[in-house]
Amino acid sequence: MEEKGSIFQTTMDSEVIAHLLARSPKKDAKEAMVWALSQLEGAYSLVLMVNHMLVGARDTFGWRPLCLGRFDGAYILASETCALDLIGAEYVRDIEPGEVVFIHKDKIESIKPFNKTPCAFCIFEFIYFARPDSNIFGFNVYTARKTLGEQLGREFPIPADIVMPIPDSGTSAALGFSKATGIPYETGLIRNHYIGRTFIQPSQLVRDFRVKIKLNPVKEVLKDKRVIVIEDSIVRGTTSRARVKAIREVGAKEIHMRVSCPPLRFPCFYGIDFPTKKELIAFKHSVEWVRDFIGVDSLEYLSLEGMLKSMPCAKENFCTACFTGKYPIKPSTRLSKEILEE
Numbered sequence: 294m295e296e297k298g299s300i301f302q303t304t305m306d307s308e309v310i311a312h313l314l315a316r317s318p319k320k321d322a323k324e325a326m327v328w329a330l331s332q333l334e335g336a337y338s339l340v341l342m343v344n345h346m347l348v349g350a351r352d353t354f355g356w357r358p359l360c361l362g363r364f365d366g367a368y369i370l371a372s373e374t375c376a377l378d379l380i381g382a383e384y385v386r387d388i389e390p391g392e393v394v395f396i397h398k399d400k401i402e403s404i405k406p407f408n409k410t411p412c413a414f415c416i417f418e419f420i421y422f423a424r425p426d427s428n429i430f431g432f433n434v435y436t437a438r439k440t441l442g443e444q445l446g447r448e449f450p451i452p453a454d455i456v457m458p459i460p461d462s463g464t465s466a467a468l469g470f471s472k473a474t475g476i477p478y479e480t481g482l483i484r485n486h487y488i489g490r491t492f493i494q495p496s497q498l499v500r501d502f503r504v505k506i507k508l509n510p511v512k513e514v515l516k517d518k519r520v521i522v523i524e525d526s527i528v529r530g531t532t533s534r535a536r537v538k539a540i541r542e543v544g545a546k547e548i549h550m551r552v553s554c555p556p557l558r559f560p561c562f563y564g565i566d567f568p569t570k571k572e573l574i575a576f577k578h579s580v581e582w583v584r585d586f587i588g589v590d591s592l593e594y595l596s597l598e599g600m601l602k603s604m605p606c607a608k609e610n611f612c613t614a615c616f617t618g619k620y621p622i623k624p625s626t627r628l629s630k631e632i633l634e635e
C-alpha cells in the first residue's frame with residue numbers, strides 16, 4: 294500500500310482498513326466497506342461510524358468476539374457483553390463470523406458477503422483476555438475458566454495447605470482447582486486496583502516496577518504454608534518470578550505453581566500485541582528450566598487436550614496457534630515471517 298502512495302501515521306492495523314476504505318473503487322459506503330474487508334486476511338472485529346451509519350464486522354474465522362445489544366430503542370456494538378451490563382443494555386446476539394451489519398437509527402441490515410471458512414475463536418480470550426463476567430462466543434468466561442482450573446486440579450494434584458490465585462485472572466481457575474482437589478481456597482495476594490496489566494508494558498524496567506506495586510502478599514495467610522499458586526498463563530516468566538519471590542519472603546514453606554493453559558511458545562498474528570518468540574520463556578526453555586527461573590518447588594501446565602476438553606464448544610472451533618504453532622491462516626507478510634524465523 295505504501296508503494297501505491299499510502300502514508301501511515303501509526304502501526305495500528307486498523308489504519309490499513311481506513312486507507313482501504315479511502316481508496317475503494319466503490320462509491321456507496323456499504324459497498325466500499327465490503328470491498329475494503331474483502332482485501333483483508335486475518336482477524337478483525339470492527340465497529341465503525343460512517344456518517345450516520347454504525348457498522349459492525351467480524352472476520353469469517355471469528356477470532357475476536359463482537360456482540361449486538363439494545364438500549365432504549367438503540368443498537369449497541371461491543372466486544373464483550375460486560376459493556377452492555379454496565380449501561381443496563383440488553384444482549385441481543387453475537388455478530389456471527391463473516392457477518393457485516395449496517396445500523397441506521399433503529400434499522401439493522403445484516404449481510405454475509407464472504408465465503409465461509411472454519412471458525413478459529415481465540416482460546417486465549419477464555420484463558421486471559423476477556424472479563425469473567427462476559428459471555429463470548431456464546432459462553433460465559435468465568436465458567437470456562439473455573440472448568441480449566443478443575444481440569445488442572447485433576448491433572449496435577451499435590452498435597453498442600455491452600456490454593457491461591459494470582460489475581461485477578463487466576464481467580465476463577467483457582468476456585469476450580471480448589472473444588473477439584475478439596476484444598477481450601479485463600480486470597481494470598483491483594484491486588485492494587487489502581488494500575489493496569491503488565492503484559493503489554495513496553496520496557497522491562499517499567500514492567501518490573503509495576504509488578505512490585507501491583508500485588509501485596511498477606512503474611513498471615515502464607516506463613517509456614519504449603520501453597521499452590523494458580524497462574525492463568527506464563528508469558529516471559531518475569532512477573533511470575535517476582536510474585537513467587539514476594540510469597541516466599543513472607544514465609545511460605547513450599548510453593549507449587551499450576552498454570553491453567555499449556556506453555557505459550559509461539560507469537561500471535563491475530564490482533565494481539567504478543568511478545569516475539571524469543572521473549573516467550575517456554576519457547577526457548579524446558580518446564581524444569583522455567584520452574585528454576587521462577588523459583589517454585591514444582592511447576593505444571595494444563596495439557597493441550599485438557600484445555601480443549603474444558604472449553605464449552607467443540608475443539609475444532611478454536612485457534613490454539615500460540616500453544617501449537619498451527620496457524621489457521623499461515624502468516625504471510627514479510628514482518629510475520631521474520632518474527633517466526635527469529
Ligand code: SF4
Pocket residue numbers: 356414415416417418560561562563565612613614615616
Ligand atoms: S494465536 Fe493464541 S492469542 Fe492469538 S488468536 Fe490464536 S489462540 Fe488467540
